[in-house]
Amino acid sequence: MSTYQSALRHTIATYPDVAFTIVLGLIVFTIVKYARSPYRQLPPGPPGIPLIGNVFQLMTGNQWDTFTRWGKEYGDVISVSVVGQCLVILNSAEAAHELMNKRAANSSDRPRSIVAAEYLTGGLFFVFTPYNNLLRRFRKASHEGLNKTVTESYRPSQHTEAIIMAAGVLEAPERLTEHFKRNSASAVMSMIYDHPPLTSGTSEAVRNVGELMIRLTRSAMPGAHLVEIFPWLRYVPASLAKWKRDALYWFQHDTEMLEGLFLEVRKRVDDGDTRPSLAATLIKEGKNLGLSDRENAWAAGTIYTAGTETTAGVMNWFVLAMLAFPEHQRRAQEELDRVVGRTRLPAFSDIDQLPYIHALIRETMRWRPVDPLGMVHVTVADDWYEGMYIPKGTIYVPNVWKFNHDEATYGPDADDFNPARWIGKDGEFLPGPELAKEDGHFGYGYGRRVCVGKYVAQQALFINIATLLWAVTIDRVKDDNGQPKPVDIDGCINEGLVVGPMPYELLAVARFADAYTLLKAERDAV
Known part of the structure; x- marks a missing residue:
């Protein structure tokens, strides 16, 4: 002893x-x-397993459904743990507004993503960028080219793209998704780079966008790379780490692609070209804000990739709604016949006279949000909310699906597709709920991370949907007994950046004799 x-x-x-x-x-x-200990006062939540927490509970089914179900048991603010990382699920628009809008100074950061954010995109894809000085300069420069007033200058190209899309749907309805992806990519390329219309949904530009988004979403998925769990692995030489070699290669590849598009615009601007484009605005504003050509190229590229996928996703859900609820298609077409007639195509000059078209857009985005869980935010300091402790580094997950389907906000039919909820007794387009502001839904994000491209997206959806419904009757395919085949309005495919509907078939026929003739004449004149 x-x-x-x-x-x-x-x-x-x-x-x-x-x-x-x-x-x-x-x-x-x-x-x-x-x-x-404040950790005893974390928000309530389902019990997990020691060390790994609630990992397995998050791996089954659609997470937004899981979170909504948990909300009935644990309340509007729920905490879960994923291998020691605290996640706070926000199941009410009120909690999200307080924590992500009012307290945006504390909740505008992003989770660290070593592969997707730091290596694949060099810290320049501002969806993933931490809330820092570079992000603030990115957003300020982008806002100058995407604010509500400036976006009106992009309407002519959006109108052209809508005409090409509608004609394509009539000619080959079986390629509907391809038409929407071509339309979105082409419209965004025109807006950003003043690029002429793309000729195909399988063109190199569309393919490049799709491949870039696949790489990013796969790399950002939890568990995709061990380096996210063991950050010291980033010091392993690229010669010994395939993930690092691949990421560095694709960063160089994508940088060359995006810089090539951006520098084409710079050359035209230097030669005296004054045509409007986001890239031209970035060239001007970037100089004032100290952004390099590479940073500007990636700022433009961020909007290019994100804007292409989301608009096409909304259009896919919209057509599914028209198949499932044809009465709303007929009501919109009656409005188009009354306001536009059948001797000309819809135009942006009709935008204030087509309230039901606006109602269709808003209801589609509310009913089936393409991003049901929004974009996550991270806190930079400890916080308290209604007696609950929220530690520094907590990841906020806004359950946009729940917000958009809240009966207290939208009524007892909140789960139904009902554009008429947005139309007043005198036929006027009604404002949205207070917390949803002018959008009427909660899909455009929060605080200092609100989608910078929402105004141009709204314009694109308006002219796309107005033109499509003016020219085309969308109907279900019949089975062998002559009965309409059912469509799946509840199933979905998680494509990474967006959630889309299950594949469906459709019939697309011209609504009247001259519809295709007028479309084709306008398209041929481009």
Whole structure:
């Protein structure tokens, strides 16, 4: 026995009261420390497994459905753990507004993504960029080219793309998704780079966007790379780490692609070209904000890739709604016949006279959001909300699906597709709920991360849907018994950046004799 152990035993034997007091004090200290720990006041949530937390519960089914179900048991603010990382699920628009809008200074960061954010995109894809000075300059420059007033200058090209899309749907309805992807990519390329219309949904530009988004979404998925769990692996040389070699290669490849598109615009601007484009605005504003050509190229590329996928996704859900609920298609077409007639195509000059078209757009985005869980935010400091502790580094997950289907906000038919909810008794287009502001839904993000391209997206959806419904009757394919085949309005495919509907068939026929003739004449004149 050591001298220390002998002395300790002697002390305990000689002064038992002192020893008891010390032990009791340690027990009391431990209990008090535990009782006062703010971690005991985390938001409630489902029990997890030691060390790994709630990982397995998050791997089954659609997470937005899981979170909505948990909300009925644990409330509007729920905490879960994923291998020690605290996630707070926000199941009410009120909580999201308070924590992500009002307290945006504390909740505008992003989770770290070593592969997707730091290596694949060099920290320049501003959807993933931490909330720092570079992001603020990115957003300020982008806002100058995408604000509500400036976006009107992009309407002529959006109108052209809508005509090409509608004609394509009549000619080959079986390639519907391809038409929508071509339309979105071409419209965004025109807006950003003043690029002429793309001729195909399988063109190189569309393919490049799709491949870039696949790489990013796959790399950002939890568990995709061990380096996200063990960050020290980023110091392993590229020669020994395939993930690093691949990421560095694709960053160089995508940078060359995006810089090539951007520098074409710079050359035209230097030659005196004054045609409007986002890239031209970035050239001007980027100089004032100290952004390099590479940073500007990636700022433009971020909007290019994100805008292409989301608009095409909304259009796919819209057509599914028209197949499932044809009465709303007929009502919109009656409005188009009354306002536009059948001797000309819809135009942006009709935008204030077509409230039901606006109602269709808003209801589609509310009913089936392409991003049901929004974009996550991260807190930069400890916070408290209604007596619940939210530690620094918490990931906020806004359950946009739940917000958009809340009966307290949208009524007892919140789960139904009902554009008429947005039409007043005198036929006017009604404002949205207070917290949803002018959008009427919660799909455009929060705080200092609100979608910078939402105004141009709204314009594109308006002219696309107005033109498509003016020219085309969308109907279900019949089965062998002559009955309309059912469509799946509840199933979905998670494509990474967006959630889309299950594949469906459709019939697309011209609504009247001259519809295709007028479309084709306008398309041929481009």
